[in-house]
Amino acid sequence: MLRICLVLIAALIALAPAHAQEGNLNTVLEAYRANIEKPSRTTITPVLEALVESQAPGVAVFLEKWREKELWQRKSDGRFFYVSKADGGKLMLTDIATGEEAGLADAAELDNLKPNSGVRGVIAAALVQFQLSDPDPERRLQALTALERDANQSHLSILRAAIESEQDPAIRTRKERLQRLLTIKFGFDQATRVAAIESFAGDPGVDARAALNPLLATSIQAFDAVPEGVNVARILTPGRDIEADAAYQLLVDAGKARPIVPLAERKQALVTNIRDGRVGGLPVAELVTQEARDRAYLALAADGSVPPLVTADERQEAVAGHVFAEVYAEPDAALTEAAEETLADINGTVGVYRFLDLALDGLSLASIYFLAAIGLAITFGVMGVINMAHGEFIMIGAYTGYVVQQFIPNYTASILVALPLAFAVAFLAGVALERLVIRHLAHRPLETLLATFGISIALQQIAKNIFGTQARPLTSPSWLDGAWVVNDVVSISYIRIAIFVLALVFLGLLLFILNRTRLGLEVRAVTQNPRMASSMGINPDRINMLTFGLGSGIAGIAGVAIGLFAKVTSELGSGYIVQSFMTVVVGGVGNIWGTLAGAGMIGSLQKLIEFFNPSNTLAAQTYMIIFIIIFIQFRPKGIIALKGRAAGD
Amino acid sequence: MQRSLFARQPSVLVFISLLAVFTIVITVLSEGFGLGLVSTSFVKILGKTLCLCLVAIAMDLVWGYCGILSLGHFAFFGLGGYMIGMWLMYERTKDIVIASLAGAELPPTAEEIREGIGTQIFGVVGGSEIPVVWYFADSLFAQLALVVLVPGLLALVFGWLAFRSRVTGVYLSILTQAMTLALSLYLFQNDSGLRGNNGLSGLQNIPGLTHLPQSVVSVWFFLASAFALGAGYLVAAWVVSGKFGNVIRAIRDDETRIRFMGYPVEAYKLVVFTLTAVIAAIAGALYYPQAGIINPAEIAPIASIYLAVWVAIGGRGRLYGAVIGAATVSLLSSWFTGGQAPSIPLGFYTIDWVDWWQVLLGLGFVLVTLFMPKGIGGLFDRLVRKDAA
Secondary structure (H helix, E strand, C coil), X not given: CHXXXXXXXXXXXXXXXCCCCCCHHHHHHHHCHHHHHCCCCCXXXXXXXXXXXXXXXXXXXXXXXXXXXXXXXXXXXXXEEEEEECHHHCEXXXXXXXXXXXXXXXXXXXXXXXXXXXXXXXXXXXHHHHHCCCCCHHHHHHHHHHHHHCCCHHHHHHHHHHHHCCCCHHHHHHHHHHHHHHHHHHCCCHHHHXXXXXXXXXXXXXXXXXXXXXXXXXXXXXXXXXXXXXXXXXXXXXXXXXXXXXXXXXXXXXXXXXXXXXXXXXXHHHHHCCECXXXXXXXXXXXXXXXXXXXXXXHHHHCCCCCCCCCHHHHHHHHHCCEEEEEECCCCHHHHXXXXXXXXXHHHHHHHHHHHHHHHHHHHHHHHHXXXXXXXXXXXXXXXXXXXXXXXXXXXXXXXHHHHHHHCCCHHHHHHHHHHHHHHHXXXXXXXXXXXXXXXXXXXXXXXXXXXXXXXXXHHHHHHHHHCCCCECCCCCHHHCCEXXXXXCCEEEHHHHHHHHHHHHHHHHHHHHHHHCHHXXXXXXXXXXXHHHXXXXXXXXXXXXXXXXXXXXXXXXXXXXXXXXXXXXXXXXXXXXXXXXXXXXXXXXXXXXXXXXXXXXXXXHHHHHHXXXXXXXXXXXXXXXXXXXXXXXXXXXXXXXXXXXXXXC | CCCCHHHHCHHHHHHHHHHHHHHHHHHHHECCCCCCCECHHHHHHHHHHHHHHHHHHHHHHHHHHCCCCCCCHHHHHHHHHHHHHHHHHHHHHHHHHHHHHCCCCCCCCHHHHHHHHHHHHHHHHCCCCCCHHHXXXXXXXXXXXXXXXXXXXXXXXXXXXXXXXXCCHHHHHHHHHHHHHHHHHHHHCHHHCCCHHHCEECCCCCCCCCCCCHHHHHXXXXXXXXXXXXXXXXXXXXXXXXXXXXXXXXXXXXXXXXXXXXXXXXXXXXXXXXXHHHHHHHHHHHHHHHHCEECHHHHCHHHHHHHHHHHHXXXXXXXXXXXXXXXXXXXXXXXXXXXXCCCEECCCCEECHXXXXXXXXXXXXXXXXXXXXXXXXXXXXXXXXXXXX
């Protein structure tokens, strides 16, 4: 083993100037000329062995050229060359061993050797050992990736040899990991395999689980007595661990019991035995229950015209007289035991990471809900106005982003322009809505709800008329592509991180505006007591207008954020409106922290329900809403309720 | 004080007579029973419109008179449709399955028929088992009872929970909207047992009456809808005209004061909520056999909001207002979206009403809310007052 390594290192050093040991490679090729000319999967094995044995420089290059069908043979003397195009339609020959030019030749004087794909596969496998020690780290990584996908027993020793010479620590770690994985699969002795298996305890990697799971593959078998000499996973009790019918079928398959005549065949047998409108002594018209059909069949079976029915007693007896067991395909109990334990340990770790991943998912959903709902919370909290058109402000923001991208092709720049522009457009739309409609419906909240709903359907249809019904893309800048991958279980896309950051920024910004600025002071005053605020010189109309604009503007920004991961359609906003209301109501009206709490609760709860029922997101939403309805029973004012006079009672 | 119902509610007599005249005229002009001047499909549209008027009366009762803006009454309407649809679809499929098995050598067993029905109905959602909720589907009387019981119980439980914890105003609207959304999302699932987004179809074929042409069946349903609307109007007028009506109107105007006066506000609201849910369900059970198909999209929250829009346009707090609003808007809506309305060429742009009707409706609705808070029905007040003056 060590010898090969040393040689490989020597070969590496010697590889660049390829003329150091001239002749060596050519002699080997000469010796196996017939095999190389007409290669097959079996005949090239000695050639490859000899080539590797020869330790000649240039073997790797030769194998690669051969595989790539770039090897040529001169017809006159049967020697092999590499060729390159030369002037005058001639081909320039290159000596394989020395790499020196060996004169010109016509294409007709040469044969191009084209090994079939099976042979090329064998050559590629032999090549791996050279590639694993290639000076170019990129190619070493490629070779590793190829091995990770598809390896066989022979690669294990090659890989072990290649680890010693590895200088790059990252690649070395990867090689060692692959070595352990291959040991699990192909290792020769029990001890090293068990050691390799146990080394993966607590490792969340998918490859580790993929290596361990085949070891634990089982099949259910039937035995006459308690089995010995096989690696039993567990004994199955019929009726509890295995259904009696399935157990009986197992016996039938093993030839240990008579097959049951299926229902359809019994029916067919009855049909073929109808004589003069009667079958088995019963008139056909009476056979309208399964029980009557069974009687007719038994009568037929009694006179031998159909195969007899297997009675329930017979089946029970046969099942009781045998032992059923899950048997590992892997005969070595020590291995399966180690794999079982290690896998249990891995699953424990994976469970923890899953939970972490779930928490991240919940957090990102919560930040989306927060962004979508916070604008609503402001208008609802301050003015007591339900704005059904809030979803359409989200849509306006998303379409603003789309339009900006039509004019500014640079995605980073366009997003930077789109965010403030979406705020401005939605702000203006909000101010217009407040001045034209909502102001005139003061103190009539239900009518405000319906009037804004009218605005909502009009805006949706206008968007549909302008942009069409098909989804419009809002492309994120390339630095937001991809995901932050912690390990095979935990990952989160950068867009979601960006949205989380955006939500945090807005949380901070709103807290600052409401608690530290003059506008915020006036807004809080109007929220708590509009008439008193008005008598203190605050103009409530102006504050209402600005608040409504602010809430709508934030919805516009949320629209850009949502558009980045969802397709922009005219229904974009209406998909979020009910969730937004829920967030506000659950959280508690008129309070930013309340909205945060509501968004956090709804986001994480929805992900949790989806986790338990991953195939069905519709059901998750249904349960979610039912949960909220029940939750409101217990806290009608939300998680964080305003107290005292501000509560509005 | 005990005057007759007609004296307290003068609109009842007018409405019932107008409805009777209208019904007779349409029947005489129909293809099934008369001159054939009114096509079968238009009779169906009119019959459906009458059902929508009935659910609008229910909405008016709960919102216009009791002040509960429920955004869930169209869900009760849809549930009623589902309940009757289950019987229609089951029995019709049973007839088809028995007919297809009639040629077999052995007479089919009951299990084979059930299996055939299951495959026919649920094959589209990848199943052949008949779900538990279809347990009573082979009995017309059971399903008719469920038309009333299922939406009624849902309204009772939901209302009890909501009113008990004093959820009022816009909160209640949002909560009812959430209920509607949850219901429609649930029905959208394939394993809900009600065929997911395929819904129930072929409901226009009435089992046992398949020998009658649709032109005749449509008139029967039209008459039934008209009768239900008349009866619903009477019931609603009776409810709002007595002492009970005074109390619920007072709850609408000042709930707290009524509670302090010792009235069990929650019980009153619960009765109105449940009663109107049942009326809505009956309207739905009459509507969907005429429509022929029901699917979860019909129950989506937006439908319930439209219901509120009809009532608001027609005029809240007056029963004929609800009928006017529902009839006007739904007929206009099918006229505009059906592509029959002429497009308006503006030179640079052509206003195609299929695309712009929603915009017109939305903005028109805003204008009505702003400038005609009493709706179209408010116009009658002026007429009456002028007469008096």
